[in-house]
Amino acid sequence: MIERRDFLAGLGATAGALMLPPDAAGTVAGDLAPRRQATSDLWRDLRQQFQLPADYAYFNTAGLGASPRAVSDRVKSEMDREELSPAPGHSESDWTRIRGKCASLLGPSCSAGEIALVSTATEGINIVLNGLPLEKGDEVITSTHEHPALVIPLLHKIGTAGIVLRTFEPDLGTRAGTVERIRALMTPRTRLIFVSHVTCTTGQILPVAEIGRLADERHVWFALDGAQSLAQFPIDIAATGAHCFAASCHKFLMGPKRTGILYVRRDRLPELESTVVGAYSDQATSLAERQLTLRADAQRFEYGTQNAALIYGIESAVDFVAALGLPRIWQHNQAMAERFRKALQAQKSVELLSPAEAEARSAMVTFRIPGRNNGQVANALTARRLRVRSVTEAGLDAVRASFHVCNTDAEVDKLISAVAAEQG
Ligand SMILES: Cc1ncc(COP(=O)(O)O)c(C=O)c1O
Structure with missing residues (x-):
């Protein structure tokens, strides 16, 4: 197992050669708590690998991905x-x-x-x-x-x-x-x-x-x-x-x-x-x-x-991606998307357009606020430095947020609060 700090430092140069600690799913129960802690620190620190300004939450990977420094x-x-x-x-x-x-x-x-x-x-x-x-x-x-x-x-x-x-x-x-x-x-x-x-x-x-x-x-x-x-x-x-x-x-x-x-x-x-x-x-x-x-x-x-x-x-x-492990990235991004989706489900004037079956859901969540122009909702969220995308394809008037490793849990929370504020 390598140290989180070493892993992050190494991403810039020899990412492919590095491995994360084993997936929590593959560990014995007693091991889980410290590993979870280490993993959540890793995701938070990973944010530094992106040039995105600290006050700018980028939820539009599905539009255009932000590249980590290792790539740029x-x-x-x-x-x-x-x-x-x-x-x-x-x-x-x-x-x-x-x-x-x-x-x-x-x-x-x-x-x-x-x-x-x-x-x-x-x-x-x-x-x-x-x-x-x-x-x-x-x-x-x-x-x-x-x-x-x-x-x-x-x-x-x-x-x-x-x-x-x-x-x-x-x-x-x-x-x-x-x-x-x-x-x-x-x-x-x-x-x-x-x-x-x-x-x-x-x-x-x-x-x-x-x-x-x-x-x-x-x-x-x-x-x-x-x-x-x-x-x-x-x-x-x-x-x-x-x-x-x-x-x-x-x-x-x-x-x-x-x-x-x-x-x-x-x-x-x-x-x-x-x-x-x-x-x-x-x-x-x-x-x-x-x-x-x-x-x-x-x-x-x-x-x-x-x-x-x-x-x-x-x-x-x-x-x-290989150094982080795609299954691990997917699990992490799904967890952020699911948290966002569940929080929106609890907000009474939001309509979710995500698929009903869990297997059909990705790290992209689409929603609309009925009665609002959702292009304007997307603009308002982006003006709060929460970059989302409006969806107009297929005759929809909706907002899409996509979640990836450039996002943190704290940013997801900000987006949840901002969507609530948009409902007045
Ligand atoms: C489903 C889908 N296909 C194709 C594209 C276009 O990709 P590119 O610009 O690489 O051609 C997009 C871009 O958002 C997309 O979402």
Whole structure:
């Protein structure tokens, strides 16, 4: 077991090599009290790893993650290093290592060759939608709670390929209800189910394994928008049955801004056409022989010069999360979200939009104050230096708070009191 102080000091440099004390869940009862104490001190002290001002509580990781110093320092130092001797290209071995670390966030069976380093979840989504052989009249199923990052490419595809969109509203009551709504939309023309793993509106974790089984039964493609799930909780991508998973690294992973990954399952790589290619997408190229062989792995979806500092920043972000332990982060964030949710449940003029079933709840809590303009409520809370986000997608008028390691229990308490004050 290492000392909390050593752990925090080490995060800046060698986070990946460090381990926290064993999870309290794995200890004998007599051990629990001192460990809980140490752990709660750790979360409080961890706040210092962020440049967020002390009086500013940031509850919008789901919008854009705050990066810890371990990440921003790495990006700055790599940028400076690059300027000493700018050179095109990048280290193949470093990139393979970093893709491998990203793959580790998607479970033990995911490999570096299934990961492409992209700029955003949006880019990954576009690679998938443009790479699939979608034709006029082909049907795509999605939810009414998707982010514009998926809605806009899907609508664009109606114009460019003539696809037909079929939408369902996620069931906030039961997971089975959501699966049944999708099943009811399936026809012989269904080619693709493309949904969020965690919705950006209500923070609902969709029943992806069940949806994946349905897709498999009907032989249709299954793609996930993982912008909100990557590094929010442990993922076993193989268990979801998803063929593709597009995600941002600049949300719960807390990586540098404008970074993302695209996972394409090994057996589906040859079927997904690469629509934007260039240097680094190829295995072998000969203009004289008019020959091109694209990479067999997901690197075929990468192209052109990359911003190396950002890619190294992704590595530091994965190391940071790994050093804390993703199961532990998830447990901690869920506890904050649950405390907030329960406190709001007790406030009589607040309506919670969180899912009924605990398994469907994430570290994002959405609520509204009926009778108020909730965009204004979000602005008022933010003006009190409690940064939340208003939710207008899916016709909602609500407020979302997302909880992560840059938050403390004291900040959650402030938010609870401020929401109470907003009800007059
Ligand atoms: C569900 C979802 N998908 C996609 C995005 C967009 O991510 P990016 O900016 O990385 O494309 C967001 C951003 O909030 C999101 O919540």
